[in-house]
């Protein structure tokens with residue numbers, strides 16, 4: 001970039017204009033855009049990109065209607081059987097070529113993928129055995145595990161040491177000593193594996209799911225016993241059986257839910273401590289002889305003539321390129337939730353939901369995502385890797401479509417007509433699609449009463465209830481609820497529908513009639529609401545929800561004042577979740593594969609870069625499984641890479 | 647001496663016009679580059695960097711005491727582009743060490759991909775254009791962000807429980823948004839971790855009467871005052887000590903160096919206005935004579 005000014009500078013003009021010695025017309029004389037009459041072509045013009053030209057609807061509407069001679073429908077069962085059994089295949093006529101060219105709807109190389117950049121000669125080159133890209137959850141365990149197994153490991157991270165931040169806090173690991181020693185019952189890992197596979201509708205790599213079910217507890221104990229300072233674990237690892245749900249049966253509406261979440265928080269401030277605690281793993285890597293490469297942003301992988309991956313090239317914080325050669329590379333650079341273009345193309349299920357509201361199909365901001373930039377996935381694909389098939393999971397859960405709501409069905413939910421609309425104990429498993437069939441702006445109201453806390457003890461361990469993940473948080477919620485205020489302004493309760501340090505507004509009333517007014521039920525909907533609460537209370541007394549099948553253990557009447565509600569509406573922008581959970585295809589040992597399922601030698605993926613874990617939608621048999629899954633895949637992938645080099 | 651200025655150089659403000667808006671809201675008349683186009687946004691940020699660089703030596707007698715990134719939703723630019731731009735400014739201009747950097751932003755742009763770079767850029771204040779926090783009116787006023795994301799962004803990315811980075815923009819006067827909806831929105835904002843708030847008057851066809859706006863504003867002022875906010879400039883509210891230095895500077899007539907599409911520099915007694923033609927700007931942002939639309943003495 002040049003610093004040279006062309007002709008007169010802005011400052012010269014400013015001074016000249018102020019002194020009256022230089023006119024705007026002089027600019028025109030220089031060939032500038034100023035016009036002496038002070039007019040100009042209007043505002044910023046948008047570049048219009050020509051789209052496809054094919055009109056699907058007009059073509060489709062005329063295809064195959066009464067156009068095939070000799071095709072007659074059967075009128076009797078005998079004729080039907082004869083026609084089906086005559087050995088002739090009958091085709092619907094249709095099939096006229098649609099004349100679509102790939103440019104109309106599908107590109108072989110998606111625009112977000114592009115091609116690997118040509119970077120020229122790097123400023124420096126270093127060597128190691130195993131190079132891990134990304135010092136998040138998966139990368140940190142991958143690097144430490146491989147280093148511990150005797151390999152020389154470099155862990156490269158695009159953030160600098162000072163900038164470094166991580167976002168997860170809840171961590172679901174099964175059968176760890178940390179839990180078992182506190183009396184948490186052991187869980188059959190096969191149950192865990194099967195539940196996750198079931199939630200993925202089988203659209204997953206079973207071995208990777210199995211690793212998580214069987215080895216996440218081992219991984220947690222490994223970190224805690226060997227590398228995390230004991231006082232950090234004592235002070236910050238809250239394992240108090242998530243949400244105090246002592247009465248929960250272990251299964252809800254046919255879905256299993258397991259204990260095992262550790263939440264890394266400081267009790268005094270409620271601050272998420274994991275971004276700090278994870279640094280103990282980085283220190284351990286260095287103590288064992290590995291290296292942290294902070295401020296190293298991987299730009300592309302290096303391949304030899306046979307296609308094996310032999311390193312990567314990084315941009316350092318000064319903008320210089322650095323190469324690191326390695327015998328194996330593990331990419332753990334997170335997902336693509338923070339890359340708007342990839343999100344629009346790959347996040348197919350959430351994209352369809354936002355489109356279903358008629359939102360602009362070219363606007364990726366209407367399907368938000370908070371993860372990383374997808375660079376890990378792109379780099380792998382440039383070497384021949386492939387992306388997991390769709391529909392692809394975003395981290396959306398429960399009744400996320402309704403702003404302001406608790407994640408799932410902690411309380412009975414009343415819809416726009418004042419009536420219940422679903423099995424609330426089921427919706428933690430995903431009801432986005434259902435709520436998105438409602439017109440936008442329809443009221444959804446959660447209601448509970450003075451016994452709210454005892455009801456919670458029957459809730460499971462997923463994201464189906466208000467967040468009171470540890471005892472000290474329960475105290476805060478209790479205090480907030482006890483200090484309730486009636487009236488139209490509501491009152492703040494921490495973690496009622498939000499979590500962490502954020503509070504949400506809850507409305508309180510001494511009668512259900514007043515509560516209905518507060519939340520906005522009027523006229524017929526108010527009558528409906530009051531009748532529906534009475535009906536709900538009858539169902540609770542009977543112990544069976546005839547209407548929607550709510551799990552009997554979650555059927556609690558709304559009878560005792562004060563009554564509480566919070567509400568949201570349908571429509572708007574769906575909650576797409578925190579990260580994207582689909583990634584590249586690998587074999588059972590985290591080795592990246594090509595389209596023909598052959599392995600790309602030397603290349604591994606872990607964490608959200610690695611696909612085939614969640615299938616169609618994120619699920620929370622235990623809250624916090626995303627982070628722990630990443631940690632576990634890293635732990636096992638590090639082991640696999642080290643073993644392959646033995 | 648203005649806050650943050652060392653005294654040795656002339657204190658000025660700096661504005662970077664990053665006028666991106668994926669879709670204009672029907673209550674906002676801001677002139678912006680519409681549509682999502684990653685390539686075009688990157689090209690624009692490169693052009694902006696060229697303009698910044700080519701002007702640098704001309705302003706070596708000045709010290710920048712506050713920077714504003716706005717003119718649209720500046721956070722639509724990638725974190726990397728924003729941080730590269732800020733690095734360039736720090737390399738080539740004198741920027742006061744404590745100069746606040748305010749960014750007009752949307753929560754849909756905040757992620758693990760952008761946040762590390764916004765941090766690297768040194769952004770100290772975010773004005774999130776949420777427009778509403780009340781679930782009933784939200785979907786009418788914000789067609790870009792998921793309200794469900796808001797607490798996550800505050801808690802996990804801004805760490806707003808300890809930082810004072812969070813600011814909000816809320817819209818007042820939109821037809822169909824009841825007084826109670828607006829009041830609930832303000833209540834939610836005030837109870838949260840926000841340290842400053844801009845109330846934006848709706849414009850266009852779907853606006854309620856002035857009397858209704860006044861009623862809504864009176865209610866907002868009451869709520870905000872009860873939570874310790876003061877109106878330090880018209881429709882700008884902040885907790886004591888969190889007033890926007892850029893806004894205050896503008897109000898007091900401080901000189902402002904502005905770059906980007908349609909940017910207005912006010913300095914040395916004159917105002918120079920950049921072209922608002924994108925093609926011209928992209929083609930010649932490093933040539934003052936090509937991109938300047940007008941230069942006029944400041945009216946006295």
Ligand SMILES: Cc1cc2nc3c(=O)[nH]c(=O)nc-3n(C[C@H](O)[C@H](O)[C@H](O)COP(=O)(O)OP(=O)(O)OC[C@H]3O[C@@H](n4cnc5c(N)ncnc54)[C@H](O)[C@@H]3O)c2cc1C
Pocket residue numbers: 133134135136137138139156157158159166167168169170171172296297298299332333334335370371372373375376578579606607608609623624625626627628630631758798802803
């Ligand atoms: C706000 C938020 C809160 C969350 N809370 C929870 C929670 O409580 N529990 C839970 O289970 N899950 C949670 N998640 C999800 C969880 O954080 C992720 O699923 C998990 O961190 C994924 O781990 P990962 O190692 O794959 O990626 P990450 O942890 O994101 O790590 C990827 C790392 O790679 C680096 N990187 C990216 N690109 C490059 C590159 N090109 N070169 C070098 N480095 C690169 C990144 O800077 C980052 O450090 C949360 C997510 C978000 C956004």
